[in-house]
Amino acid sequence: MTRHQRLHREQDPRVRRSFAAALACAALLVLGALTVVGLRVQQVHLGYELDRLKGERARLEQTVRELEIEVATLMAPGRVESRAREIGMTPPARGQVRLAREYVAGSTGLAAERSRVASLSGLANGGPLSGHPRPDPAWRHPLQQ
Numbered sequence: 001m002t003r004h005q006r007l008h009r010e011q012d013p014r015v016r017r018s019f020a021a022a023l024a025c026a027a028l029l030v031l032g033a034l035t036v037v038g039l040r041v042q043q044v045h046l047g048y049e050l051d052r053l054k055g056e057r058a059r060l061e062q063t064v065r066e067l068e069i070e071v072a073t074l075m076a077p078g079r080v081e082s083r084a085r086e087i088g089m090t091p092p093a094r095g096q097v098r099l100a101r102e103y104v105a106g107s108t109g110l111a112a113e114r115s116r117v118a119s120l121s122g123l124a125n126g127g128p129l130s131g132h133p134r135p136d137p138a139w140r141h142p143l144q145q
Contacts, residue, residue, distance in 0.1 A: 073079065
């Protein structure tokens, strides 16, 4: 051999393949570990979010209960009547009350339509399936006279 000659060794293709396989396995392991860590971090964040939302829900439910009590208090008939008197309202006179056609039985409104549908099915005005006696046809509501 001369001084300027170099030794050249051919590389074994099996070594290269085994190195590539080892590198791929290591990459898969690292990727799997990162996925597990990422999922755990997300789980912790979602746990905090869930606790926050549960607290907010409890506060909102308490607010709803308080508002329901306030509505019931404000809508109490005695309070409405006293407030109406405070602002100068009085009960209506007999001639001041008008009933809407939709809610007067026998008219052309919604009540008449419902009555007509019910009578066709045999359930209205004491029909055989209603279980109620038939009303007196001569009777009229005092405001309808």
